[in-house]
Amino acid sequence: MSVKNISRIRRAKKSRIHIREQDSPRLSVYRSSKHFYAQIFDSLGSKVIVSASTAEKDLKIGSNNVEGAVAVGKKVAERALENGIKKVVFDRSGYKYHGRIKALADSARDAGLEF
Secondary structure (H helix, E strand, O other), rough: OOHHHHHHHHHHHHHHEEEEHHHHHHHHEEEOOOOOEEEHHHHHHOOOEEEOOOOOOOOOOOOOOOHHHHHHHHHHHHHHOOOOOOEEEEEEOOOOOOOHHHHHHHHHOOOOOEE
């Protein structure tokens, strides 16, 4: 594992300690080199309630860029609202809050999620 990834995981662990104290579902994101993923976990982090990614065939977005992040944010918010989840805690997984991460968060807020 690279030093950048080890540092990111360390930052993610520190922020998830504070997220678990809030007892709300968390919207977690992951960026790979080819795809962008978003999942909503329950408050304990043991069960995935809703997920969306650019790897899905029905989304028809195969690129890992800002437009793909916006589409994933919109899709995960729609699925969360269908399952009765309106308020979540945003878990950026140790990534900086800019670019694709910010685009996903903004599109999820615009689609109706509160965090």
